[in-house]
Amino acid sequence: MTQDKEPVIRTFHLVCTVTLIVGAITHLCEQSEFEVCMSKSNLTHIPKNLLPTTKSLDMSQNHISELQISDIGFLSGLKVLKLSHNRIQTLDLSVFKFNRNLEHLDLSHNRLHRMTCYLVTSLKHLDLSFNDFNVLPACAQFGNLTQLSFLGLSAVRFQKLDLLPVTYLNLNHLLLVLGGNYVEENVRENLPILNTKTLHFVFHPKSLFSVQMNIAVKNLECLQLTNIKLNDENCQVFVTFLLGLTGGPMLLNLTLNHMETPWTCLVSIFRFLWPRPVEHLNIYNLTIDEKVEEIKFVYPETTLKSVTIEHITKRVFLFSQTVLYRVFSEMNIMMLTISDTPLVHMLCPDKASTFRFLNFSQNVFTDSVFGTCSTLARLETLILQKNSLKNLFRVSLMTKKMASLEILDLSRNSLGSYTYEDNCTWVKSIVLLNLSSNTLTDSVFRCLPPKVQVLDLHNNRITNIPKDVAYLESLQELNVAFNSLTDLPGCGTFSSLAALIMDHNSVSHPSADFFQSCQKITSLKAGNNPFQCTCELREFVKSMGQVSSAVVQDWPNSYKCHSPDSYKGTLLKAFHVSPLSCNTTLLILTIVVTTLVLAAIVTFLCCYFDMPWYLRMMCQWTQTRHRARNVPLEELQRNLQFHAFISYSGLDSVWVKNELLPNLEKENLRICLHERNFVPGKSIVENIITFIEKSYKAIFVLSPNFIQSEWCHYELYFAHHKLFREGSNNLILILLKPIPEDNIPRKYHKLRALMAQRTYLEWPTEKSKHGLFWANIRAAFNIKLILASDCDDVKP
Numbered sequence: 001m002t003q004d005k006e007p008v009i010r011t012f013h014l015v016c017t018v019t020l021i022v023g024a025i026t027h028l029c030e031q032s033e034f035e036v037c038m039s040k041s042n043l044t045h046i047p048k049n050l051l052p053t054t055k056s057l058d059m060s061q062n063h064i065s066e067l068q069i070s071d072i073g074f075l076s077g078l079k080v081l082k083l084s085h086n087r088i089q090t091l092d093l094s095v096f097k098f099n100r101n102l103e104h105l106d107l108s109h110n111r112l113h114r115m116t117c118y119l120v121t122s123l124k125h126l127d128l129s130f131n132d133f134n135v136l137p138a139c140a141q142f143g144n145l146t147q148l149s150f151l152g153l154s155a156v157r158f159q160k161l162d163l164l165p166v167t168y169l170n171l172n173h174l175l176l177v178l179g180g181n182y183v184e185e186n187v188r189e190n191l192p193i194l195n196t197k198t199l200h201f202v203f204h205p206k207s208l209f210s211v212q213m214n215i216a217v218k219n220l221e222c223l224q225l226t227n228i229k230l231n232d233e234n235c236q237v238f239v240t241f242l243l244g245l246t247g248g249p250m251l252l253n254l255t256l257n258h259m260e261t262p263w264t265c266l267v268s269i270f271r272f273l274w275p276r277p278v279e280h281l282n283i284y285n286l287t288i289d290e291k292v293e294e295i296k297f298v299y300p301e302t303t304l305k306s307v308t309i310e311h312i313t314k315r316v317f318l319f320s321q322t323v324l325y326r327v328f329s330e331m332n333i334m335m336l337t338i339s340d341t342p343l344v345h346m347l348c349p350d351k352a353s354t355f356r357f358l359n360f361s362q363n364v365f366t367d368s369v370f371g372t373c374s375t376l377a378r379l380e381t382l383i384l385q386k387n388s389l390k391n392l393f394r395v396s397l398m399t400k401k402m403a404s405l406e407i408l409d410l411s412r413n414s415l416g417s418y419t420y421e422d423n424c425t426w427v428k429s430i431v432l433l434n435l436s437s438n439t440l441t442d443s444v445f446r447c448l449p450p451k452v453q454v455l456d457l458h459n460n461r462i463t464n465i466p467k468d469v470a471y472l473e474s475l476q477e478l479n480v481a482f483n484s485l486t487d488l489p490g491c492g493t494f495s496s497l498a499a500l501i502m503d504h505n506s507v508s509h510p511s512a513d514f515f516q517s518c519q520k521i522t523s524l525k526a527g528n529n530p531f532q533c534t535c536e537l538r539e540f541v542k543s544m545g546q547v548s549s550a551v552v553q554d555w556p557n558s559y560k561c562h563s564p565d566s567y568k569g570t571l572l573k574a575f576h577v578s579p580l581s582c583n584t585t586l587l588i589l590t591i592v593v594t595t596l597v598l599a600a601i602v603t604f605l606c607c608y609f610d611m612p613w614y615l616r617m618m619c620q621w622t623q624t625r626h627r628a629r630n631v632p633l634e635e636l637q638r639n640l641q642f643h644a645f646i647s648y649s650g651l652d653s654v655w656v657k658n659e660l661l662p663n664l665e666k667e668n669l670r671i672c673l674h675e676r677n678f679v680p681g682k683s684i685v686e687n688i689i690t691f692i693e694k695s696y697k698a699i700f701v702l703s704p705n706f707i708q709s710e711w712c713h714y715e716l717y718f719a720h721h722k723l724f725r726e727g728s729n730n731l732i733l734i735l736l737k738p739i740p741e742d743n744i745p746r747k748y749h750k751l752r753a754l755m756a757q758r759t760y761l762e763w764p765t766e767k768s769k770h771g772l773f774w775a776n777i778r779a780a781f782n783i784k785l786i787l788a789s790d791c792d793d794v795k796p
């Protein structure tokens with residue numbers, strides 16, 4: 001909007017501010033130390049247990065029928081007392097003589113018919129309206145209430161002279177609730193002149209308007225009249241009444257509430273008001289009676305800027321629609337609001353119209369409204385919210401010649417998906433288009449005003465924003481919340497987009513390149529979407545975390561995982577998956593690297609520390625331990641004389657005597673060596689058999705030398721047999737020096753088989769490994785054996 005048009009709207013808010021201040025005092029009661037709320041509590045008296053410091057007491061809507069000084073006098077701090085909607089019948093204002101701070105006293109909607117006057121100097125707001133007073137309870141003392149700003153009075157019988165005490169006051173708001181009984185008087189002299197900014201008359205709702213008096217008011221800015229019942233006879237009476245009140249130069253705002261009038265009278269009122277110095281005319285709840293007939297008249301020059309008519313009821317069914325529409329469409333004012341009416345149409349003005357603002361919300365207008373109207377060239381704002389529009393193409397046609405149209409509100413209609421054979425013909429001047437709460441689909445993007453800056457499409461049925469159709473270079477603000485979109489749009493076709501609202505859609509994995517595509521974005525709202533928390537989302541979460549929180553309006557609390565179930569409800573901000581599980585290449589690379597490193601370590605261990613040897617030894621050690629534990633002791637103890645029989649080649653005897661024997665005997669093991677223990681005289685085979693029989697284990701020291709020795713082979717043979725016979729495996733093979741397999745002669749198939757089947761202990765050449773070797777050997781004997789020769793005397 002351009003600068004010179006601003007003031008029109010500003011005066012709107014200036015005019016009745018007085019009324020608003022008065023209204024503000026009746027805010028909701030909030031119980032606290034100083035504020036007591038006891039409305040609707042079925043109370044018949046003011047409770048005695050209130051603190052004297054109470055500042056505000058709300059006792060409205062109870063059953064209180066009288067008020068005494070003992071009820072209220074002790075509340076010395078009281079500033080606000082609300083007693084409306086009770087049953088008080090008589091009142092002596094002196095009950096408030098101890099309430100020196102009382103500023104706000106509301107006694108409206110009681111049954112007061114008698115009041116004794118008293119000056120409560122602190123009063124600023126005194127409401128005695130809607131009571132049963134016969135005549136206005138205007139005390140002479142009211143004239144001395146210098147701080148009074150609001151005064152509400154009511155009377156069944158009304159005569160102008162009763163207002164005399166009030167004329168001395170300089171009020172903001174004077175409310176006069178009058179019964180149907182008006183007393184005609186003939187006091188031409190001594191005209192009281194009221195002084196108030198707002199004057200509000202409430203007439204009797206059931207009586208025809210009949211107040212014939214000329215009341216002069218100084219400083220009047222707002223005139224409100226409620227309950228005006230007119231017919232063809234009293235129409236002139238009302239117009240005359242208005243004449244007296246609307247003459248003042250300050251009057252800006254005239255509000256008529258609950259007016260029931262014949263059509264002809266309404267037109268007469270318009271005709272009367274047009275040349276008056278009123279700027280804003282509001283009519284709320286208008287009932288049009290009797291038939292609508294054509295009245296020829298041309299609106300004269302006027303100071304009126306706005307006319308607002310809300311909630312029209314028609315009691316007529318047969319009438320010429322055009323006559324009625326014509327009266328509104330030809331108004332020579334800037335702003336017209338006609339809302340909440342059963343009107344189905346509005347005509348295009350006959351000649352160039354002065355309308356800049358038209359608000360036709362909540363009627364039943366159809367697509368044919370205004371046709372291709374060319375006389376609304378000055379129209380800047382058109383509000384057609386909540387009507388029965390269906391076809392967007394026809395609406396675009398309507399705007400074609402509205403050369404100044406900037407704001408168009410088409411929200412809450414029935415505009416639906418439509419295949420547009422023709423291109424839409426929007427006027428280029430539209431900057432704000434509100435299409436929210438319709439049933440539009442993706443095709444709407446093919447029918448939009450080309451220069452639109454703010455586009456509201458929330459609550460429609462859009463599933464996708466086509467990337468190719470809509471080139472909206474000027475679009476700055478796009479609202480597509482509450483649709484069924486599955487992804488954030490790119491800004492390819494919306495190069496100026498600064499604000500995007502798209503919460504409550506169906507976005508599950510939004511693209512992360514949104515901020516790259518939309519460089520100019522300064523505000524994003526995309527929460528409350530069913531985000532799928534998987535690897536794809538990470539980039540998006542990252543990009544959200546990077547932009548400033550001023551940009552992303554609802555981050556992080558509105559962004560939650562919707563699936564998978566394990567993450568449901570988790571804030572996106574708190575959603576983390578390791579980069580590894582998301583990147584296949586990285587995963588494979590990691591596995592390969594780890595494997596390589598492991599292999600390198602193993603190779604290194606093998607080469608430098610002979611790892612396999614250690615492993616084999618460890619393995620054997622555990623097996624031996626295990627086996628030893630499984631063998632029943634008694635079985636073993638029978639007939640045993642030695643822990644071990646050692647078979648070796650004479651060529652290895654140096655090792656046996658220097659290494660093996662000392663190590664075994666250190667452990668207190670009894671060892672049988674053929675050269676030490678064999679009984680002379682017996683055959684060698686006999687000796688071998690006997691001693692193998694008497695030994696718990698048989699140790700064979702294998703080496704290429706061993707292979708050469710025939711005896712050793714025998715020993716092995718017997719030992720093996722013995723072991724098989726006893727079902728145990730008490731053979732210990734020590735490989736002293738490696739024997740290449742080919743070197744074992746064929747006839748020693750037993751040995752070959754044994755060496756193939758059984759693990760053997762290798763004698764390590766490195767000294768560092770000897771410890772483990774001996775531990776392994778010891779493990780084979782790790783059993784508390786009591787040998788026969790030891791225990792002859794011990795056994796029972």
Ligand SMILES: *[C@@H]1O[C@H](CO)[C@@H](O)[C@H](O)[C@H]1NC(C)=O
Nearest residue numbers: 012015016019222253255280
């Ligand atoms: C006129 O007064 C009425 C009642 O006080 C108020 O609701 C309305 O907003 C005012 N209108 C203008 C245009 O100031």
Ligand SMILES: *[C@@H]1O[C@H](CO)[C@@H](O)[C@H](O)[C@H]1NC(C)=O
Nearest residue numbers: 038039040041042043062063
């Ligand atoms: C007041 O009385 C009415 C009827 O006797 C009862 O329905 C209502 O609950 C009462 N309210 C309170 C706040 O006691």
Ligand SMILES: *[C@@H]1O[C@H](CO)[C@@H](O)[C@H](O)[C@H]1NC(C)=O
Nearest residue numbers: 118119140141142143144145
């Ligand atoms: C009201 O004020 C006037 C002037 O100050 C004074 O003369 C008069 O007595 C006062 N009236 C009452 C009832 O206090």
Ligand SMILES: *[C@@H]1O[C@H](CO)[C@@H](O)[C@H](O)[C@H]1NC(C)=O
Nearest residue numbers: 205258259260285286287311
């Ligand atoms: C409109 O005024 C009539 C009386 O004229 C009244 O019965 C009705 O309740 C009012 N409607 C509204 C919405 O205020």
Ligand SMILES: *[C@@H]1O[C@H](CO)[C@@H](O)[C@H](O)[C@H]1NC(C)=O
Nearest residue numbers: 310337339340359360361383
């Ligand atoms: C249009 O009129 C409706 C009903 O009076 C009102 O609620 C709405 O605020 C108006 N719109 C504008 C932009 O003034």
Ligand SMILES: *[C@@H]1O[C@H](CO)[C@@H](O)[C@H](O)[C@H]1NC(C)=O
Nearest residue numbers: 385411412434436437454456
């Ligand atoms: C569009 O109209 C709706 C009401 O129908 C309102 O809530 C919304 O704020 C409007 N959008 C714009 C951008 O003015």
Ligand SMILES: *[C@@H]1O[C@H](CO)[C@@H](O)[C@H](O)[C@H]1NC(C)=O
Nearest residue numbers: 420421422423424425446469
């Ligand atoms: C609609 O507009 C496009 C591009 O401006 C043009 O190519 C096309 O011919 C127009 N279609 C019709 C039916 O006018």
